[in-house]
Amino acid sequence: MKELNTMNSEEALYPIREVSNLTGVNSITLRAWERRYGLIEPVRTEGGHRLYTLAHIERIKAAVKLTEEGIPISQVKARLKQMATQVKDTLDSDDYDYESKLKEACVNFDLEGLNAELDQIFMDLSDRFLFATILQVSKQLTEHENSNSTRAVIVFWESQLLPRLYTRLRFASRHIASHSAKSLWLQGQSEQDSTVVLVIAAIRLAEKGMNSIISTTPQQDDVLLFENIKASLCQGLVIVDMLQQFDETRWSNWVEEHPGLELHYFMESADDNLNLSRKIQCYAYRLD
Incomplete structure (x- = not known):
């Protein structure tokens, strides 16, 4: 079992209770899978508490899927290893x-x-x-x-x-402290910016310690947009623009009219992000 001090300090770790809620596998079963079958090797704190990484959680989900397909839990570890080997071999041959x-x-x-x-x-x-x-x-x-x-x-x-x-x-x-974290209103530049790209942007911001209120329908009326931001107690606005439809006039005016609100802008191209941050006062990012 890995000790906490051997892990990457930036790697997120989750207690067994939350892992159980997210995977549908109760805590007793998770401990049994660890002890009897060596299926998971959680991290241990100095006090002996189990903590799990995202990789552990994905492995547990994969194990659940295999058991639902009729594979005995005693055979799941070997099956997961076989699957991983097959994928590695395929990747190594540049065919996958x-x-x-x-x-x-x-x-x-x-x-x-x-x-x-x-x-x-x-x-x-x-x-x-x-x-x-x-x-x-x-x-x-x-x-x-x-x-x-x-x-x-x-x-x-x-x-x-x-x-x-x-x-x-x-x-x-x-890991974000709800009482002190910055909240941002997040929306697409247009209707064509899918929910997928919005959620990925929210993940990127969460990794930086910021919460997002995701609006899947972009508000094009700036007066109503400001009212939404104010009502939701957000400290800034996030625009996701995967179609590279940056409206310089609109967002330059927005920055001037709302100097107390941060503007964060996601685009696909690193070069466009660099140019954007030179045009207006904003935080510019690549989405991937």
């Missing part, structure tokens, strides 16, 4: 293409296949590569050649992806 696998599962409405691929990327990839992969797949699905089914494909994709992202957002927000 996460984006193509995810897109293929979506356009074929393959629920089992999509969930298997999502389980894999959430376990295998760091946040940087995870978010980059998700954004790329979302973009490709939006441009899917069969326009008659594009909306259905995107709904199918987001229905399985968003619960995982919201769970990741909850993890990222857990």
